[in-house]
Each structure stands twice: as C-alpha cells, then as structure tokens.
Amino acid sequence: MITAERNAAAVDAPGVIDFRSVYDEYLRLIVGTAIRHYRICETDAEALAHEVFLAYFLKANEVLDPRAWLLSAINNASKYYLRRQARQVALPPEYEATASTGGESLADQLVAREIICCLSARCQLALRLRYVEGYSIPELAVELDTSAKYAQKLVGKCVRQAKRRYAAKENREHG
Amino acid sequence: MLRRRTVNTAERRDEFLETVVRVGAERAAARPIIEELRTSAEMVWERELPHAWRTAGFAQELISVADEVLEDDPRQSLIFAQLALTVTTSIPRNAYPPPLHAQLEGSAWKQIGTAHCYRSAYDAALRAYDAAERCFRSEASLTHDLAVNDFARAIALSDMGRQAEARKLLERVVPVFRDFGDHKRVVKAMCVTGVIEQREGRFRGALAAYESALREVPDDDLQTRATLDLNLGHVKAELGETNEAMLLLHQALALFTELKMTGEAKRTEWVLARTLLLSGEFERAIPSLQSTRDDFMTRSMPEEAGLAGLDLAEAFIATGKLTQAREITESVLVEFRAANLNARAITALAYLRDLPETSRSGRAVRHVRAYIEQLRHEPSRAFLPLPD
Numbered sequence: 001m002i003t004a005e006r007n008a009a010a011v012d013a014p015g016v017i018d019f020r021s022v023y024d025e026y027l028r029l030i031v032g033t034a035i036r037h038y039r040i041c042e043t044d045a046e047a048l049a050h051e052v053f054l055a056y057f058l059k060a061n062e063v064l065d066p067r068a069w070l071l072s073a074i075n076n077a078s079k080y081y082l083r084r085q086a087r088q089v090a091l092p093p094e095y096e097a098t099a100s101t102g103g104e105s106l107a108d109q110l111v112a113r114e115i116i117c118c119l120s121a122r123c124q125l126a127l128r129l130r131y132v133e134g135y136s137i138p139e140l141a142v143e144l145d146t147s148a149k150y151a152q153k154l155v156g157k158c159v160r161q162a163k164r165r166y167a168a169k170e171n172r173e174h175g
Numbered sequence: 176m177l178r179r180r181t182v183n184t185a186e187r188r189d190e191f192l193e194t195v196v197r198v199g200a201e202r203a204a205a206r207p208i209i210e211e212l213r214t215s216a217e218m219v220w221e222r223e224l225p226h227a228w229r230t231a232g233f234a235q236e237l238i239s240v241a242d243e244v245l246e247d248d249p250r251q252s253l254i255f256a257q258l259a260l261t262v263t264t265s266i267p268r269n270a271y272p273p274p275l276h277a278q279l280e281g282s283a284w285k286q287i288g289t290a291h292c293y294r295s296a297y298d299a300a301l302r303a304y305d306a307a308e309r310c311f312r313s314e315a316s317l318t319h320d321l322a323v324n325d326f327a328r329a330i331a332l333s334d335m336g337r338q339a340e341a342r343k344l345l346e347r348v349v350p351v352f353r354d355f356g357d358h359k360r361v362v363k364a365m366c367v368t369g370v371i372e373q374r375e376g377r378f379r380g381a382l383a384a385y386e387s388a389l390r391e392v393p394d395d396d397l398q399t400r401a402t403l404d405l406n407l408g409h410v411k412a413e414l415g416e417t418n419e420a421m422l423l424l425h426q427a428l429a430l431f432t433e434l435k436m437t438g439e440a441k442r443t444e445w446v447l448a449r450t451l452l453l454s455g456e457f458e459r460a461i462p463s464l465q466s467t468r469d470d471f472m473t474r475s476m477p478e479e480a481g482l483a484g485l486d487l488a489e490a491f492i493a494t495g496k497l498t499q500a501r502e503i504t505e506s507v508l509v510e511f512r513a514a515n516l517n518a519r520a521i522t523a524l525a526y527l528r529d530l531p532e533t534s535r536s537g538r539a540v541r542h543v544r545a546y547i548e549q550l551r552h553e554p555s556r557a558f559l560p561l562p563d
Binding site: 023024027046047048050053054055057059062063065067068069072073075076077080081113116117118119121122124125128133135139143145 | 184187188190191192194195198219220221222223224229235250253257258260261264265268272273274275278279282287296298299302306314315316317318319320351354355356357358359
C-alpha cells in the first residue's frame with residue numbers, strides 16, 4: 001500500500017527551469033489578480049507576488065502547470081493577507097508612543113540564537129527540540145533514536161556546553 | 176507575514192533572480208560534501224557546523240538526499256533530515272527572503288515526519304508534521320506546502336488506524352491540489368482513499384477507488400502506477416481473485432524494480448508471498464518470505480521483519496516444519512524485545528512461543544499476527560489468546 005508522501009521534486013536539482021521567463025511571463029497576471037480580485041493595493045500585491053515566486057522557486061520541479069500553480073498561490077496568499085489585515089487593529093495614538101518595542105527580548109533571542117549556533121550539531125538539535133519545540137525527554141529519545149537516560153544526559157551536557165560558550169563570549173566582549 | 180518595503184518591481188525581480196542563482200550555486204557546492212556525508216553522517220554531529228554549510232542550498236540538498244535514501248535507509252533519511260533542520264536553525268534570519276526560510280524549515284520537518292513514518296514511529300511523525308505546519312502557516316505563500324504536509328499527515332493517520340481523521344484531511348487537501356494543478360497528488364489522494372476503504376474492510380470500495388485512480392494516472396507517473404498495481408493486487412488477493420492479483424503484483428514489482436525503489440519492490444514481494452500463502456502454496460512462499468524478512472532486518476524495520484517472520488512461521492507450520500516455526504517465532508520475540516517494541520506484542524509472541532505444537536498452531540500464528548498489526552493502530556489494545 002502507499003506508504004508515504006514523497007517529496008519527489010526535491011530529488012531533482014533545479015537548473016532546467018528558466019525562472020526569469022516564468023517571472024516575466026506571469027508577474028503582471030498574479031499582481032493583477034491580487035489587485036482586481038482582492039482589492040489589495042499595488043505595493044502589497046507586488047510584495048505578495050514576490051513571495052509567491054519565492055515559494056514557487058523551491059518547488060518548481062514538481063510544478064507541471066506554472067500558471068495554475070502561481071494563480072492558486074496568489075489567490076491563497078491574498079486571502080491570507082486579507083484575514084491578517086482584518087485581525088489587525090491599530091493601537092490608539094496615546095498607546096503607540098509607549099508600546100514596548102520588545103527590544104530586550106529580541107536582543108536576548110539574538111544572543112540565544114548566536115550561542116545555539118556555536119554548539120555542536122547534536123547539541124543544537126537536542127536543545128532546539130527540548131527548549132524550542134518543547135519535546136519531553138522520552139520524545140527526544142525517540143527523535144534521536146536513543147534511550148531516555150542518554151537523552152537526559154545529552155541535554156545536560158549540551159546546556160553545560162552552551163554555558164561555557166556563553167561565558168567565553170562574555171569574556172571576549174568584556175575583556 | 177507580508178513585509179512592506181519600499182522597493183520597486185525591478186528590485187524585487189532582481190532579488191528573486193539573485194536568490195535563484197545563489198541557492199543554485201549553494202546546492203552545487205553542497206553536493207560533493209553531502210555525497211561524502213552519506214558514509215560519515217554520524218561524525219558530523221559532534222562538531223560545530225562549518226559556516227559554509229549554513230546556506231539554504233545546503234539545507235535543500237540535504238532534504239533532497241533524505242528523500243532519496245528514504246526507501247533504502249529510513250534511519251539515514253531521518254539523520255539527513257535532522258541535519259537539514261539543524262542547518263536551517265543555523266542560517267541567520269536575514270540571510271534570505273523570509274518565505275524561503277520558513278519553507279525550508281517546514282520541508283525539513285516534513286521529511287523528518289516521513290522518515291519516522293517509514294520506521295513506524297507515528298507519534299514522532301505527527302509531532303514533526305505539526306512543527307512543519309507551524310512553519311508553513313507562518314507565510315502567506317506556502318498554502319501548497321501546507322496541503323502537502325496535511326496529505327503526509329493523512330497517510331500517517333491512516334497507517335495508525337485513524338481512518339476518519341485521515342479521510343477528513345484528504346477531503347480538505349484534494350481541492351487544494353486541484354486548484355494548484357497538482358494532478359499527481361490528486362491521483363495519489365484517490366489511492367490513499369482506496370487504502371482507507373481497504374483498511375476498513377470495504378474491498379469493493381477500495382477496488383473502485385484504485386481503478387478510478389488508475390484511469391487518471393498520467394502516463395509518465397510510473398511510481399503511482401506501480402503503487403496502484405500493488406494495491407489492486409493486494410485487494411484482489413483478499414477477494415480471492417488470485418490469478419489477477421498475481422498478474423498485477425508482478426507488474427508492480429517490475430515497475431518498482433525499474434524505478435530502483437527497492438523498499439517498495441520488497442513490500443510487493445511480501446504481498447506476492449502472502450498471496451501464495453492465501454492460495455495454499457506454502458513451499459513457494461517460504462524463500463520469498465525469508466528474503467523479505469532479511470531485507471527488513473537490514474533496513475532496521477523490526478516490526479515489518481517480525482510480521483514477515485510470523486508469515487514464515489505460518490508457512491513452516493503448514494508444511495509440518497514445526498521446529499523452524501518455533502525458531503523463527505523465538506527470533507521475532509528476541510528482536511521485538513531488543514527494539515523495545517510494544518510490550519503487548521511481546522506478550523502475544525511469548526504466548527505463541529509457549530503454545531504446544533498442535534494443529535491449532537497455524538491459527539494461533541495468524542491470530543497473533545493480526546493482533547500485532549492491529550497494535551500499530553491501537554497500541555493499548557489488550558491481547559486475548561485464541562478461545563479453546
């Protein structure tokens with residue numbers, strides 16, 4: 001019986017598709033669709049079209065009918081855009097000035113990201129699954145094809161590795 | 176999320192074309208490195224990822240290789256997909272236009288899910304598909320990826336016996352595939368509908384679904400044609416139409432062999448051998464079942480190897496080779512324990528091992544085999560011995 005959804009297109013490397021021609025041939029059509037059918041302003045319609053082309057690029061080898069694919073993609077992207085717009089409510093002006101920019105947490109996120117990227121690949125994966133995706137230790141063990149005991153030990157080792165590297169980074173930066 | 180930027184059409188066009196060229200070059204650079212990793216992927220994990228690897232092209236190439244080796248080596252496929260995920264985590268957020276990042280990360284997760292499915296680790300698969308969904312939902316332009324991910328999830332749910340949920344997802348994704356002109360997946364979805372019918376015991380319904388899918392399958396889609404032949408053969412065997420079943424299964428085997436899909440070819444050989452069992456040709460079934468079982472063992476697929484082992488035990492019992500039947504049952508029990516598979520399956524196998532050699536042994540093997548298959552869908556189902 002059929003056993004899996006295969007990502008068949010990913011097997012073939014791109015190369016035979018002339019992306020320039022596809023872009024030039026369909027840009028007007030898909031931007032026009034977003035403007036006419038969804039009343040999206042031209043600037044945003046162009047930005048949406050651009051994102052649709054980028055999405056098309058990674059899957060181009062499995063697309064038999066670029067026109068149908070791009071049109072359907074812009075229709076869906078436009079609906080998504082409108083749903084988002086409908087949900088967004090502007091803050092009253094008196095709150096806008098005091099609204100948090102989230103600057104500190106962004107800085108923290110950047111540091112965390114930088115540290116994670118300095119770890120061994122195994123630690124990167126383990127910490128990401130454990131702390132970003134919220135995997136339990138038994139789930140982590142299944143993912144890493146190991147025992148729960150080893151998974152627990154690995155997380156501990158990786159946290160220590162992260163601490164060491166963070167301390168080294170601090171030392172470098174502050175003399 | 177849509178990023179409003181003050182760029183004009185020409186700049187966007189340039190950015191798109193630059194991305195195409197850049198990622199293409201990164202993939203080309205990644206290919207020889209990843210080719211080497213095929214024999215040494217384990218070693219990569221202990222070191223920091225080289226900066227040159229932290230590219231979209233590298234991640235994309237890893238996902239491709241993970242897909243390519245899925246059939247032959249699901250474990251290695253999982254490792255490559257996890258490495259792809261790690262690479263996407265390491266890519267600086269602003270290195271590429273945003274939809275690419277989400278699309279790559281989602282694709283890595285989806286590939287992880289599919290590799291887990293191949294290894295019958297369905298809970299892990301569903302978790303990975305959830306993560307993929309979060310990535311695909313974060314961007315306006317990834318509706319097709321989202322539908323493909325849901326399709327993969329539907330297949331996993333059906334494998335787990337959650338047919339109603341699988342059917343519901345299929346109903347949702349088929350119109351999306353039609354809109355996108357993705358005819359291949361429309362046909363595959365019809366095929367999965369047939370599988371669901373089959374699993375629910377509605378063989379005539381399954382037959383109708385497969386036959387209508389076969390009428391729509393494009394001439395160049397040999398993989399789906401082969402899958403449909405296999406599934407049709409399977410159903411015909413269940414309906415007792417053995418000659419037609421054998422013909423279809425041999426067709427499927429030839430196509431899978433031609434496509435170098437060794438895993439599917441082996442599964443087809445397994446169905447052929449089971450068809451021989453159903454038609455009472457036990458001696459002919461034995462060598463094929465033995466080779467199928469060995470192959471699953473090599474691929475680290477203990478559950479499938481165990482089921483093939485029980486088929487073999489049934490054939491041995493039917494031909495009076497009771498010692499071999501006992502030996503193979505004992506081996507399956509040891510393998511299930513070593514692979515830490517469901518404890519209930521181990522209990523059922525132990526029951527089989529302790530059963531006296533009587534004329535009921537064949538029935539008992541079939542009973543335990545059916546139970547172990549059901550466990551894949553209902554992991555907490557209790558084992559009941561055969562009534563006296």
